[in-house]
Amino acid sequence: MASSVFISNGRLVRPDAGDALTAGGVLVEGDRIAIVALTPDEHAAARTRAGEIVDAGGAVVMPGLVNAHYHSYSTLLKGTQNGLPLEPWALYTVAYGKALGDEAIRLAVLLGAAEMLRNGVTACVDHFPHTRWAESALAAHEASGMRVAFAPFMHDVLDHEFLELQLPPAIRATLDASPRTDAADAERMYRDLARRWHGRAGRITLALGPNAFQRCSSRLIATWRRLGDELGLPVHTHLVETRMQASRGRALWPGGTVAEMARRGLLNERLSLAHGVWLEPDEHELLARHGVTIVHNPASNLMLGSGRLALPTLIERGVPLALGTDSTNSGGRHSLFEIMRLALMLSRPETPDPRAWPGAGRVLAMATTGGARALGLAGELGRIEPGRRADLVLLDPGTAVLAGAPVTVPHLVQHGGAAAVAAVMIDGVWVLRDGRMLAFDEAAVLGQVAAISSEVRAAAGPGLVLAEAAAPYFQGCR
Numbered sequence: 001m002a003s004s005v006f007i008s009n010g011r012l013v014r015p016d017a018g019d020a021l022t023a024g025g026v027l028v029e030g031d032r033i034a035i036v037a038l039t040p041d042e043h044a045a046a047r048t049r050a051g052e053i054v055d056a057g058g059a060v061v062m063p064g065l066v067n068a069h070y071h072s073y074s075t076l077l078k079g080t081q082n083g084l085p086l087e088p089w090a091l092y093t094v095a096y097g098k099a100l101g102d103e104a105i106r107l108a109v110l111l112g113a114a115e116m117l118r119n120g121v122t123a124c125v126d127h128f129p130h131t132r133w134a135e136s137a138l139a140a141h142e143a144s145g146m147r148v149a150f151a152p153f154m155h156d157v158l159d160h161e162f163l164e165l166q167l168p169p170a171i172r173a174t175l176d177a178s179p180r181t182d183a184a185d186a187e188r189m190y191r192d193l194a195r196r197w198h199g200r201a202g203r204i205t206l207a208l209g210p211n212a213f214q215r216c217s218s219r220l221i222a223t224w225r226r227l228g229d230e231l232g233l234p235v236h237t238h239l240v241e242t243r244m245q246a247s248r249g250r251a252l253w254p255g256g257t258v259a260e261m262a263r264r265g266l267l268n269e270r271l272s273l274a275h276g277v278w279l280e281p282d283e284h285e286l287l288a289r290h291g292v293t294i295v296h297n298p299a300s301n302l303m304l305g306s307g308r309l310a311l312p313t314l315i316e317r318g319v320p321l322a323l324g325t326d327s328t329n330s331g332g333r334h335s336l337f338e339i340m341r342l343a344l345m346l347s348r349p350e351t352p353d354p355r356a357w358p359g360a361g362r363v364l365a366m367a368t369t370g371g372a373r374a375l376g377l378a379g380e381l382g383r384i385e386p387g388r389r390a391d392l393v394l395l396d397p398g399t400a401v402l403a404g405a406p407v408t409v410p411h412l413v414q415h416g417g418a419a420a421v422a423a424v425m426i427d428g429v430w431v432l433r434d435g436r437m438l439a440f441d442e443a444a445v446l447g448q449v450a451a452i453s454s455e456v457r458a459a460a461g462p463g464l465v466l467a468e469a470a471a472p473y474f475q476g477c478r
Contacts, residue, residue: 064122066371
């Protein structure tokens with residue numbers, strides 16, 4: 001049940017205070033922040049109204065972090081192929097994906113939730129390829145206690161077709177037989193899921209999840225636009241991850257992929273785009289003008305050798321920004337603290353003027369209010385303010401990762417981590433407290449994932465044979 005609790009004696013992360021933390025408390029009533037207590041009168045009012053008072057003991061109280069690009073299925077694929085660029089790598093993850101079943105999906109979602117919650121991540125955008133298991137995934141997300149924007153895939157153009165790769169006939173015939181989304185089926189799926197799941201438990205948002213613009217035919221793109229306009233749902237998709245994707249887009253469409261998306265009426269504030277590594281300056285301007293969010297995935301971009309996002313330029317142009325971890329088997333750990341550190345540092349070698357380097361406050365905003373925007377919840381999450389959803393994280397400043405100096409925002413972004421996460425609240429409900437998972441049986445999940453992961457690896461065998469045979473023909477795709 002929703003709590004009525006006053007978290008007192010905290011050190012609050014508040015953008016209005018700059019890099020310094022503010023001594024204070026937070027009264028949560030139901031699923032909302034009711035009072036941010038900074039003065040004696042506010043403290044007295046909060047104590048009077050609270051059903052429970054929790055002494056934070058000087059803990060850092062911060063908004064929950066938002067993982068704005070994530071693929072839940074991948075949490076069972078630790079240690080699988082991650083030594084190739086995106087397009088050949090995708091052959092392998094598709095092979096494993098075909099071996100998943102409903103129980104594997106359930107466990108993958110809960111395993112990812114356990115990892116994210118322990119890293120202070122309270123919400124995610126789950127860009128979900130395996131639509132036949134959507135119900136299993138959504139049920140697991142509901143059980144996890146996390147907030148999610150669930151974005152099931154649609155696509156009907158395959159990479160080798162878009163990139164015009166020359167393949168041996170046998171390999172091409174096998175790849176051509178891969179499942180493709182039917183536009184009418186996609187429309188039925190999204191409308192049905194929206195009717196039954198959108199807003200469920202107060203924590204689930206349905207989003208449209210086209211795989212990528214270039215992976216959708218004109219018919220699917222028309223479905224994308226119509227459903228977006230009629231249902232008003234957030235939309236999440238991939239964008240120009242590799243140099244070859246960007247090059248092909250400019251060859252096919254005047255001005256490139258983003259310009260064509262604009263001509264099709266797809267650019268708006270409900271749209272978030274993962275990666276965007278190979279955007280050109282004119283595309284930055286176009287995205288800024290339409291209020292489109294770019295989700296930066298620095299770990300995945302590095303792991304796949306895709307390139308580096310022009311983060312300082314995007315900041316200068318005013319493009320809304322968020323952060324994501326991407327897949328376990330391409331980006332690694334689902335820690336927004338790690339992603340914030342990478343975002344803070346990666347552009348520095350190529351940005352001569354230190355004044356243009358992204359600051360810690362900016363990066364933290366990407367992981368909080370920027371992520372909220374990608375979820376379709378701008379103004380609802382990401383700040384400790386009255387009226388916002390009560391998604392809060394408490395960090396112990398006495399742990400080894402934070403101890404040694406008074407905690408500030410730069411200190412937090414550079415040194416925060418799972419070891420410091422003491423408690424997590426989502427929608428006014430404690431889901432992690434005193435290091436113990438309260439939302440679901442974490443031990444049971446951990447006890448089952450090894451066996452199911454082994455089953456998936458074994459079942460993926462035939463698909464991996466195809467991946468091995470096809471990968472050399474995709475090696476030039478960078």
